[in-house]
Amino acid sequence: MKSLSLKLTIILLLVITTVSAQNFKNASDYLEFVAKEQKTITQSMWRYTKAVAHNKNDRSINNKRKNLIKSIDRAILRIKKAKSYDGDSYKNQVLEHLNFNKNLLNQDYAKIIDMKAVAEQSYDLMEAYILAQEFANKKMEESQKNYERNFHDYATKHRIEIIENESDLGKKIDISNDVFTHYNDLYLIYFKVYINEVYLWEAVKVNDVSAIQQNANALNMAAKEGLDILKTIHSYKNDNSILLATQKVFEFFIDESKHQVPVITEFLILNEDFERIKVLLDQTPEHTRTQVQIDNYNKKVKDINKAADHYNKVNTNLNEQRQKIINDLYATNANFLSKHIPKD
Structure with a gap:
C-alpha cells in the first residue's frame, strides 16, 4: 500500500514539475507554442462575433461568452507557467493581447448583449447596437493586427520563416468586418x-x-x-x-x-x-x-x-x-x- 502511494506521489510531482516548468529548446518551438494557444482563442473570438450577429438566443450567446472567457483564462495560465525563450518581452505582449480580448468580452460584448435585447424597440436603439458591435469587432481586429506584428517581429529576430496564406485569421477577420459593414449598412436602411x-x-x-x-x-x-x-x-x-x-x-x-x-x-x-x-x-x-x-x-x-x-x-x-x-x-x-x- 505504501509503495502504491509513493508511486502516485512521484507521478504527481513529475506532472506538476513538467507543467510549471515547461522549457523550449529554441525560439521556433516557443513561437509555435504561443501561436497555437493564441490561434485557438482568436478562432473562438471570431466565431463568437458571428454568433452575436445571427443567434437570436441571447442566453446561448451569453453562455458562449462566459465559456470563452474561461478558455482565455486557461490560455493565459498556460503561457504564464511556460518559461519564455529569450526574455519575457514577447510573452508579455501575447499576455497583453489575451487580456485585451478578455476585457473586450467582459465589457464591450456584455454590453452588446444587453443592447441587443432592446434593439428592435426603435431605430435609435438598433443603430446604437449595431455601431457598438462594429466598434467592438474593429477593436478585436486591431488587437489581432498588433499581435501579428509582434509575432512577425519575434520570428524575424530569431530568423524564423513564416509562410503566410489566405487562411490567416487576421485576414479572415478583416474580410469579415468589411462584409458585416456592408450588411449592417443595408440592415439599418431596412430597419x-x-x-x-x-x-x-x-x-x-x-x-x-x-x-x-x-x-x-x-x-x-x-x-x-x-x-x-x-x-x-x-x-x-x-x-x-x-x-x-x-x-x-x-x-x-x-x-x-x-x-x-x-x-x-x-x-x-x-x-x-x-x-x-x-x-x-x-x-x-x-x-x-x-x-x-x-x-x-x-x-x-x-x-x-x-x-x-x-x-x-x-x-x-x-x-x-x-x-x-x-x-x-x-x-x-x-x-x-x-x-x-x-x-x-
Whole structure:
C-alpha cells in the first residue's frame, strides 16, 4: 500500500514539475507554442462575433461568452507557467493581447448583449447596437493586427520563416468586418423603414384609426426615401442580392400603406359607426323603435358583414405577403453572409 502511494506521489510531482516548468529548446518551438494557444482563442473570438450577429438566443450567446472567457483564462495560465525563450518581452505582449480580448468580452460584448435585447424597440436603439458591435469587432481586429506584428517581429529576430496564406485569421477577420459593414449598412436602411410598419400594426391592434393613417403615411414616405437611398448603395463584390431583396420589401410597404391600409381603416370606421347605431337601438325600448331605425340597423348589418369579409381577405393576404417577403430578405441576408464570410 505504501509503495502504491509513493508511486502516485512521484507521478504527481513529475506532472506538476513538467507543467510549471515547461522549457523550449529554441525560439521556433516557443513561437509555435504561443501561436497555437493564441490561434485557438482568436478562432473562438471570431466565431463568437458571428454568433452575436445571427443567434437570436441571447442566453446561448451569453453562455458562449462566459465559456470563452474561461478558455482565455486557461490560455493565459498556460503561457504564464511556460518559461519564455529569450526574455519575457514577447510573452508579455501575447499576455497583453489575451487580456485585451478578455476585457473586450467582459465589457464591450456584455454590453452588446444587453443592447441587443432592446434593439428592435426603435431605430435609435438598433443603430446604437449595431455601431457598438462594429466598434467592438474593429477593436478585436486591431488587437489581432498588433499581435501579428509582434509575432512577425519575434520570428524575424530569431530568423524564423513564416509562410503566410489566405487562411490567416487576421485576414479572415478583416474580410469579415468589411462584409458585416456592408450588411449592417443595408440592415439599418431596412430597419429605419420597417419600424414604421411595426408602429402601424400596433395602431391596427388597438383600432386607432387616426394613428393608423398617420403611421401609414409615415411608412409610405419612409419606404420611398429608402428606395432612393438604395440607389446610392454599391453592391459588395458585384453581389446586389440584399439590395434587390430590400427593394422588394420597400415596394411592398408602399403598396401596403397606399392601397391595403385604407381598406382596414374603412372597415374600422364603418364598424365604429355600426356600434353607435347598435348601442342606440339597444337603448331604445322595442315599443318606441321606429321602422327607419330598424331598417337603418339592418342595412348596417349587411354593410358591416360585407366589409368584414373584404377586411379579412385583405388582412390575410397582407400577412401572407409580408411573411414571405420578409422571410425572403432574411434568407438573402443569411446567404450573403454565408457566401462572403471566410469559412473557419
